[in-house]
Amino acid sequence: MTTPREPHEDRHGVENKISGGTFHGPVFQAGSFHGEVRSDGASGTVDPEELIFRAEFMKRQRAAWKEEEAARRKKAEEKRAKTEKEQAEVRIGCTFLVFSLVFAAAAFTLIYFSHNWPGLACAALAYVCFKKVMSD
Numbered sequence: 001m002t003t004p005r006e007p008h009e010d011r012h013g014v015e016n017k018i019s020g021g022t023f024h025g026p027v028f029q030a031g032s033f034h035g036e037v038r039s040d041g042a043s044g045t046v047d048p049e050e051l052i053f054r055a056e057f058m059k060r061q062r063a064a065w066k067e068e069e070a071a072r073r074k075k076a077e078e079k080r081a082k083t084e085k086e087q088a089e090v091r092i093g094c095t096f097l098v099f100s101l102v103f104a105a106a107a108f109t110l111i112y113f114s115h116n117w118p119g120l121a122c123a124a125l126a127y128v129c130f131k132k133v134m135s136d
Contacts, residue, residue, distance in 0.1 A: 096132065
């Protein structure tokens with residue numbers, strides 16, 4: 001483990017210092033260059049604890065991604081189910097409306113032309129159907 005270096009004054013009177021914490025591996029600080037610059041040093045090694053941390057982090061991240069995907073799929077399924085339910089309700093409502101109009105027309109015809117109890121019964125049935133459709 002390399003420790004931060006203390007200020008150093010070189011032969012040209014320039015003070016150099018590296019600060020900022022603990023360093024792992026080679027540290028290089030430079031000002032101006034004249035000529036070719038080469039770095040043939042070994043690359044820094046990764047701390048085993050860092051590898052364990054990265055593996056655990058990716059494991060948790062993958063689990064979070066799976067949860068997000070499952071939540072997205074669940075939300076899409078709920079939306080599809082809601083849409084299907086609304087469409088079924090509309091179909092049922094339209095069916096009730098058609099039957100109600102048929103009963104109303106029959107009741108009107110019977111009441112208008114015959115003035116008897118079947119016409120009144122059809123009118124009452126039509127009223128009940130209309131009330132049911134309008135309350136839903």
